[in-house]
Amino acid sequence: MTSIESSGGQGGQLAEMNGFENPGLPEHKPRITDSSPTAERLAERQIAAWFIVSMIGTIWFIVAYFLFPVGDSGALVRIHTMAVGLGATAALAGIGIGIILWAKTLVTDAEIVEERHDMGGTEEDQAIALEILNQAKDESGIARRSLIRNTLIAAVAIAPLPAILVFRDLGPLPGDKLFQTLWGPGIRLCKDIGMIPEQSQIMPIRAADVTIGSAFHVIPENLRDSGHPLDEKAKAAVLLMRADPNELNTDPDRESWGVDGIVAYSKVCTHVGCPVALYEHQTHHLLCPCHQSTFDVTNHCKVIFGPAKRPLPQLPIAVDDEGYLVAQSDFTEPVGPTFWEINTRETNA
Incomplete structure (x- = not known):
């Protein structure tokens, strides 16, 4: 039990607590x-x-x-x-x-x-x-x-x-610009090598080179010819992964969008547009490092954690006659944050 002893005056008070005296201010x-x-x-x-x-x-x-x-x-x-x-x-x-x-x-x-007093x-x-x-x-x-x-x-x-x-x-909101990227029928998927697009090496990817558990950061082959490579790369950046086809829960209308377990999804997070860059091949999860939104690759990159509100858009891919991976078309939905898409819908309405 704590006891307090007074030795006269506020400045002379000494508090004895569990046998120890208050040494006072230095x-x-x-x-x-x-x-x-x-x-x-x-x-x-x-x-x-x-x-x-x-x-x-x-x-x-x-x-x-x-x-x-x-x-x-x-x-x-x-x-x-x-x-x-x-x-x-x-x-x-x-x-x-x-x-x-x-x-x-x-x-x-x-x-x-200062002694505490009632407020x-x-x-x-x-x-x-x-x-x-x-x-x-x-x-x-x-x-x-x-x-x-x-x-x-x-x-x-x-x-x-x-x-x-x-x-x-x-600047202004992107409007309908996020509905169109450089991807289109027959555009080859290339490895993203180098920070400067005009100096990057263009290296198309063969389907045979994509092993199970691997992931590639991908850009379209025609990026250099776009006239605005940095802007277009920001929209068209893609993550390419391969998983066991038996582990993918593929929707019937998207069965032809992949190649033997190889799937491609937009790299732009649907929360605020950060680059989704972390792939965990054992759980097949994609993680956005900005706000930890997590997407499940086995279920068309649906959101399983974090503030993102919609899945990552999927890029339909195929294999050309030379064995290289190519896009079947552009994305079928806008890339980027959901609030941009909502704003565009309201504007178009």
Whole structure:
């Protein structure tokens, strides 16, 4: 049982708990900025400098956005991403580091103990709350440290500007563009090799090379000739897998869509469009790494877990006279997130 002994006065109370006495608060050790005005001014300038770094990062993000436009080349995409990424990093890190330095060097660091009291809305409690806010203002120095205050306000004020450019890049909804991809009758399925489509090797896949348990990331043979290889690859990307035909629960109207257990499905998740890239051949599950939507290959990639609302679209495939896998047609339903399809249906209606 806990016992509490009082030795006179709030500051002299000692709590004895299970035989151990409360040691009280440790002795406060002042920092150099607490006793040296020179160190205090230096710390203030360092904090303001970080806020200025944040502003420079924001401005660089905007400049880099226009200076390095995104083209159809993968190299241009990487340069653009690196340039605007550096700006965003400086913008956010500058504010974060500045605030941390402020708290570490200038905000009062003395430890205090406040007794818990009943919450209420009386005028007295409101006055106490206002006093606490004023005390926090005084301890932080935000009222009297105009250099820090002004640079922080400026950095925070312009920090949202890059978001406007990012939202602008989202553009309009795709409309009926997701109903059409590069796949069509006789288009060969090729291995997806290389990050840059125009430099990728075109390697058609033979049905005999697809073994049970294997999976291939596939692109259409005519990707290079599309004029917009990055955009078209994003829509036409396919996962090709082979399972034991006896393990596939094939619908009667889709019996001709596969080749001896070889099936192909869109790689674009029907949740928010992330690339479905993880195949577990023992369970025949496809996993989207973004939000863990899981699709069952043995049941036409129906959703068995996660936020996705519809199965992955299946690409009908066949074998040509030379033994290569080819598409029978385009997808029979739109690829991509379900909300895009719903929007398109409403628009067309």
